[in-house]
């Protein structure tokens with residue numbers, strides 16, 4: 001009750017909840033009055049009001065965003081680095097970039113059989129057994145498994161559509177010496193990504209159709225380059241955090257594939273941007289924006305985090 005009063009729930013609503021739970025009316029009134037008079041609850045209410053002001057500003061920002069008509073995920077061909085940074089990176093807006101991967105040898109070479117033939121003996125780490133644990137995304141240590149790339153490719157080919165295993169966004173495989181020649185097949189988009197491209201500056205994601213990365217946000221800007229297959233994405237603005245029911249810090253309680261309005265009514269007010277990212281396209285994910293990603297085909301993506309800016313990437317400070 002103290003938490004709800006601190007968040008501004010009215011006396012009448014609080015009384016109704018207690019009465020519905022079987023508390024006698026006079027006792028409910030007495031308890032609420034006592035709680036409201038307590039200095040700890042009064043202090044919490046003052047903090048609650050500060051929080052309401054921040055939410056009101058975030059809602060205002062979302063409303064202006066909506067009125068500007070920019071509630072779709074734009075696809076832009078041959079965007080200049082200047083416009084990318086001024087309109088999207090610093091404007092804190094997502095975008096799908098087209099025309100920046102035509103010089104990538106990966107676009108012509110990569111296939112499951114190419115991975116097996118050229119790099120089959122290299123050991124890679126994957127996340128496995130995900131279907132048995134709904135919290136797999138926030139509990140990666142329970143699912144790590146090391147297999148040869150040949151074995152992984154065999155599993156991808158045999159499985160068809162599944163979310164049970166995936167070479168997920170946070171993996172260190174790209175740093176392995178055995179994959180050095182695979183890294184040579186990608187290019188840093190000129191003027192956008194730092195051309196040094198050290199092994200720790202990119203990540204390779206590889207998996208079957210049906211892999212799902214649940215709704216979450218990253219603490220930095222990310223550019224996801226789609227090489228093989230398509231990915232269906234849904235994005236919610238960073239400034240609508242109060243509508244997505246966060247848990248474990250960066251994940252959301254909401255299943256963005258099929259949101260449950262009874263459990264998560266506020267999610268219905270969120271602005272959801274949606275697109276299918278095709279091979280040869282790059283998705284810019286602004287820092288803090290919530291995203292859900294589902295592979296529609298066998299998929300290989302590369303992510304970049306080192307933007308060509310004097311100060312490097314901009315990070316979201318996470319409260320402890």
Ligand SMILES: O=C(O)CCC(=O)C(=O)O
Nearest residue numbers: 169205213218222293303
């Ligand atoms: O492609 C995916 O499965 C998820 C990518 C992603 O969410 C990320 O890199 O943060």
